[in-house]
Amino acid sequence: LCLALTQYLPATVDDCSAMGKPAKKKAQALNGNGYAGSSPSEGLQWMLGPTVSVDKFRQDFYEKNPLHVKRGKEGASYWHPFAHLATPEALFSMLDSGEVAVHRLNMFRCRDGSNKETPQPPPSTAQEVRRLFSEGWSIQWLQPQQESGPLANLVSILESQFGSLVGVNAYLTPAKTQGLAPHWDDVDVFVLQLHGQKSWSLHRSSAAIPLPAEAQSLHRYGSGDLPLDSLSEAILTPTVEAGDLLYFPRGMIHYAPNQGSDLPSVHLTASTLQKQSVFDLLMKTFEEAMANRWQKNEDLRKSIPWLSLSPGSQAYPSLCQTVSKELATLTKTLEDEAKRAEAAQGNPRVEGSFVAAALREINADFIRNRMPPRLQGSSDEEEEGSVVSPTSWVVLPDSSVLNLVASTEMGETYWRLVTCINNSQLDHMMMRNPMGMMGQEAFGDDGDDDEEGEEEEPRIGDKAAAKAEAGKEKEEDKTKAEHKDEPQQEEDGEGEGEGDEGDESEDEDEDMMMPGGGHQAVPGMAIDTQAVPVLFELCNRSPRLAMASKASNLAKHAVEVNELLKKASVPSESIPSVCSLLTQLAAQGILQVVEANDADAGKNGKKRKKGGGGLAGSAGIGASVPASSAANFKLPSAKKRKQR
Numbered sequence: 001l002c003l004a005l006t007q008y009l010p011a012t013v014d015d016c017s018a019m020g021k022p023a024k025k026k027a028q029a030l031n032g033n034g035y036a037g038s039s040p041s042e043g044l045q046w047m048l049g050p051t052v053s054v055d056k057f058r059q060d061f062y063e064k065n066p067l068h069v070k071r072g073k074e075g076a077s078y079w080h081p082f083a084h085l086a087t088p089e090a091l092f093s094m095l096d097s098g099e100v101a102v103h104r105l106n107m108f109r110c111r112d113g114s115n116k117e118t119p120q121p122p123p124s125t126a127q128e129v130r131r132l133f134s135e136g137w138s139i140q141w142l143q144p145q146q147e148s149g150p151l152a153n154l155v156s157i158l159e160s161q162f163g164s165l166v167g168v169n170a171y172l173t174p175a176k177t178q179g180l181a182p183h184w185d186d187v188d189v190f191v192l193q194l195h196g197q198k199s200w201s202l203h204r205s206s207a208a209i210p211l212p213a214e215a216q217s218l219h220r221y222g223s224g225d226l227p228l229d230s231l232s233e234a235i236l237t238p239t240v241e242a243g244d245l246l247y248f249p250r251g252m253i254h255y256a257p258n259q260g261s262d263l264p265s266v267h268l269t270a271s272t273l274q275k276q277s278v279f280d281l282l283m284k285t286f287e288e289a290m291a292n293r294w295q296k297n298e299d300l301r302k303s304i305p306w307l308s309l310s311p312g313s314q315a316y317p318s319l320c321q322t323v324s325k326e327l328a329t330l331t332k333t334l335e336d337e338a339k340r341a342e343a344a345q346g347n348p349r350v351e352g353s354f355v356a357a358a359l360r361e362i363n364a365d366f367i368r369n370r371m372p373p374r375l376q377g378s379s380d381e382e383e384e385g386s387v388v389s390p391t392s393w394v395v396l397p398d399s400s401v402l403n404l405v406a407s408t409e410m411g412e413t414y415w416r417l418v419t420c421i422n423n424s425q426l427d428h429m430m431m432r433n434p435m436g437m438m439g440q441e442a443f444g445d446d447g448d449d450d451e452e453g454e455e456e457e458p459r460i461g462d463k464a465a466a467k468a469e470a471g472k473e474k475e476e477d478k479t480k481a482e483h484k485d486e487p488q489q490e491e492d493g494e495g496e497g498e499g500d501e502g503d504e505s506e507d508e509d510e511d512m513m514m515p516g517g518g519h520q521a522v523p524g525m526a527i528d529t530q531a532v533p534v535l536f537e538l539c540n541r542s543p544r545l546a547m548a549s550k551a552s553n554l555a556k557h558a559v560e561v562n563e564l565l566k567k568a569s570v571p572s573e574s575i576p577s578v579c580s581l582l583t584q585l586a587a588q589g590i591l592q593v594v595e596a597n598d599a600d601a602g603k604n605g606k607k608r609k610k611g612g613g614g615l616a617g618s619a620g621i622g623a624s625v626p627a628s629s630a631a632n633f634k635l636p637s638a639k640k641r642k643q644r
Contacts, residue, residue, distance in 0.1 A: 040081055040150065041546050043157035047190060047245055047270075049078075057247075063188070063218060066202050066248040068238040078243040079194050079268075081150040086194035088133060088172050088264050091141060095126035099147060101432070106140040107132050110178045110255075113228040133172065138179025141170040143429045144268070145371070151268070152425045156371040157546055158270060160400045163363075165370060166272045167429045173198065173265040178257035181225035182206075184250070187271035191246035196258065196265035198240050203231040203253040219251035220275065226253060240267070250274075276362070284358035289330050292354065300326070363403045364418050364524075372423040373401055373547040386593050388582040390565060390575060393558040393594045397549055399542035401590055404535060405524055415532050416524035417581075421588050528577045533568035538591075551594060558594040 040046050045054050049069050052061075061067045071078050084090055094100040102124055108116050119137060123129045133139060145151040145168045158166045167187075173179050175196075182203070191200075205213035208230040209223075231253060239260065240246050248254060250273065258265040294300050305315040337353050388394060403418045426432055527535075543557040561582065570578055585591035 040154055041157065041548070043154065043161050043546075047192070049245070061247060061249075063249045066236045066246065066252065068236065068240065068247075069245040070238075070241070071243040071245075072241075075243040076241070079192050081154075082148065082192070082194055082268065085144055085148060085151070085170060085268070086266050088139075088266065091139070091170070091172065092126065092130055094147065095129060100141070100144075102126065102129060104142045104430075105129060106142070107137045108140070108179055109137050110181045113178070113255075114181050114225060116179075116181045116225050133174060136174050136177045138174070138177065139170075139172040140179075141172070143168060144170045146426055146428055146432065149425075152371055152428070153374055155270070155428070156373045158272065159366075159370045160373065160398050160544065160546070162272050163366070163400050164273050164276050165366060165429070166270055167274075168271070169269050171265070171267050171269065173256075173258040175258060175262050175264055178255070178259070180255060182228060182231060182253055182255040183226055184219055184223045184253045185271070186219055186222045186250055187274045188250050189248055190270040191240060191244075192268040192270065193240045193242050193244045193246070194266045194268060195242055196263040197242065197261050198256040198258050198265045198267065199260055200236070200238050200240055200246060200254060200256045201234045202236045202248055203234055205232045206230045206253060207232075217251045218249065218277070220277070220279070223253075228255075281355070281358055281362070284362060285334070285354050286330075288357040288361070289333065289354040293326070293330075357406070360403060360405055364405050367401070367403045367418050367420050368423070369429075370400075370420050370423060371425060371428050372420050373398060386586075388561060388579050388586055388591075388593060390560075390562045390579065391596070392561050392582075393596050394538070394561060394564075394582060394586070395554045395558040395592050395594060396538040396542045396585075396590070397545045397547050397554055397592055399539035399544065401547065402535075402539075402585075403524075404532060413529065415527050415529055417527050417535070418524035419588070419590060421590070527581055528574060530568070530570050530574035531578045531581050534564045534570065534578055534582075537564050537567055547589065551592065554592050555594050558592075560596075 044057070048054065048057055049071070052067070052069060057067070077083075079086070091100065095102065105123070106118070107123060107129070108118050110116050119132055123132055129139065145155045151168060155166045155168060171179065173196075182201075205216040206226045208227055209216055213232060238244075238246060240256075290300075304319060305313075307313055308315040308319060334355065337355055340353070341356070386392065401420050405416045405418055407414050407416075538559075541557065541559055543554070545553060545557075561579065565575060565578065582591055586593050
C-alpha cells in the first residue's frame with residue numbers, strides 16, 4: 001500500500017537509497033563527475049542521479065509531482081562543472097569585466113511574502129548591482145549558458161533529450177531575504193542548487209484563481225504574484241542544499257525564501273517545454289489544414305452573410321452548419337492521416353498530412369533557435385573525412401539537430417533541410433546586443449512573469465560546413481543565375497563571431513523562387529526529393545546520443561548506405577546526389593561515418609575482415625561513384641573551427 005501511495009505523493013529522494021526500497025550500502029564512490037558511472041554528457045540522467053531513472057521520472061513525476069533529490073554533504077559538489085557560476089562574486093567579476101552586461105540582470109525582493117518589488121530606477125552599473133545585493137535585493141541573471149561552456153553543453157544535451165528549447169536563469173539571493181512572491185510558471189523547472197540553501201514551498205492551487213483546484217495544473221501562461229494566504233496546503237517543503245536537485249511541473253505554485261542560512265543562495269533553473277502541449281499542436285494543425293482548405297475551397301473565401309455578427313442574427317444556424325461540416329471534413333482527413341502514418345511508420349506523404357506539417361513547423365522553430373551541439377573530437381590536427389558512398393556505414397547520432405521542411409507549389413512538393421549548424425551559443429534564448437532586443441526573450445521559469453573553466457570543444461557552425469556546401473551551391477548556381485538581382489548567399493555563413501545579431505543563418509533568410517513563378521521565403525537548403533526518405537530513415541534509426549559521443553558508442557547503430565537506398569527505393573540516377581548530401585552532413589559533423597569493420601563489430605560483437613567497406617567497389621544498387629570522389633578530404637582542425 002505504501003508503495004502504491006508513492007505514485008500519488010511528491011517525493012524527497014535520498015540519493016543513497018531508492019524510493020520505496022531499503023537503503024542499500026553505498027557501493028560506488030564519488031568521482032569527478034558526480035557519482036561513479038555518471039557524467040554530465042548523460043544530461044537528464046546525470047541531473048537525476050543514480051536513484052531515479054529517466055523512465056521512473058517520466059512515469060511518476062513528469063507533469064505530475066515535484067521531486068527533490070537530496071545528496072547530502074558528500075554530494076555538495078555534485079554541480080562542480082558550474083563552480084565558476086556558484087558565488088555572487090563570480091557574477092560581480094564578470095560584470096566588472098564587461099563579460100556580462102547589466103541589462104541581462106533583473107533585481108527584486110519580497111518583504112511581505114505576497115508582493116514582489118523592483119528597484120526604481122533599475123541598476124545601470126555593476127556598482128549599483130553590488131549595492132542593491134548588499135541591501136537585500138535578489139538577482140536574476142538571464143541565460144548564463146551564453147558565458148559558460150559546461151552549462152551550454154548541458155543545455156544542448158537536454159534540448160536533444162527533450163526535443164524542446166531549454167532556458168537557464170541563475171538566481172542569487174542574499175541571506176535572510178526572499179526574492180519572489182508565490183507564483184507559477186509556464187515551463188517545467190529543474191533547480192540546481194550551487195551554493196547555500198533555500199527553503200521551498202510548493203502548492204497545487206490558489207483560492208485567488210477563479211478555477212477549481214483540479215483545473216489548476218499545467219498552465220499555458222505564467223501567473224502574477226499570488227497572495228500567501230490564498231495558497232492551498234503545501235505538498236512539499238524541502239530545504240534544498242548545495243548539490244541537490246528540485247523538479248516541479250509547470251503550473252505548480254512555488255516560492256523560496258533564503259531564511260535558514262547566513263550564506264547567500266545561488267541556484268540555476270533549467271526550464272523547458274514551453275507552449276509545446278497537445279493544445280499547441282492542435283492549434284498548429286488546424287492552422288495548416290485550414291490554410292490548405294482555403295486554397296482549394298472557394299466557399300471558404302467568401303464573406304459571411306451581412307449582419308451575421310449582430311445578436312440574434314438569422315444567419316447563425318446556417319453558419320453553425322457550415323463550421324460543423326468543415327470540422328467534420330477535417331476530422332476525416334486527420335483520421336486518414338493517422339492510418340497512413342501508422343502504415344508508413346513515420347514517413348508521411350505531404351499532401352493532406354497536416355499533423356506532420358504542424359510538427360515540422362514547430363520543429364523548424366526549435367532547430368533555428370536551439371543551442372548548437374558539440375562536435376566529435378577536439379584535436380588540433382587536421383581531421384580526415386571520407387566521401388560517403390553506397391557502401392559506407394553511417395549513423396545520425398542526434399536527429400534533433402535537423403528538420404525537413406516541405407512546401408507545395410503548383411502541385412509540386414519541394415523539400416529543404418534546416419539544421420542548427422549556424423546557431424550561436426552567444427545568442428541562445430536572447431540576443432546579447434541590447435539594441436537588437438525587442439523585450440526579454442527568455443523563459444520565465446521562477447523569475448519574472450514574462451521573462452525568462454573547461455576549454456570548449458568545437459561546435460557545429462564552422463568553415464568545414466560552408467566548404468562542404470560549396471559543391472551544392474554550385475549546383476544551385478543555374479537557378480540563382482535566373483534571378484541575378486536577388487542577393488546571393490556568401491560561401492561562409494556567419495558563425496559565432498562578434499556582432500551576431502541572431503541565430504539564423506543568411507541561408508535561412510534567403511527568398512527562394514519556386515518553379516512556376518511563385519515567390520516564397522523558405523528556410524534551409526534545397527535537397528533532392530529522393531533524399532527525403534533516406535533522411536527520414538536515418539532519423540528513425542537515430543540513437544539520440546550526444547554529437548560528441550565516441551565512435552565506439554555509435555558503431556552499433558550504424559547502417560550501410562546501400563540498405564537505406566534500397567529501403568527508400570532511390571533510383572540509380574539519384575544515388576550520387578543523395579550520397580553528396582550525406583557527405584555534406586558528414587563534413588558538418590551532423591552525420592558520422594563509421595568504419596565497416598567497426599560497425600560489424602558493434603552489431604555482432606566481433607571483428608569482420610577488412611575489405612568491402614570504404615569506397616572500393618561502391619557500385620551498390622547499380623550506382624557508380626566517380627573515381628575522383630574516392631579520395632579522402634581534410635577537415636579543418638578543431639582548433640581552427642573553434643577560432644572561427
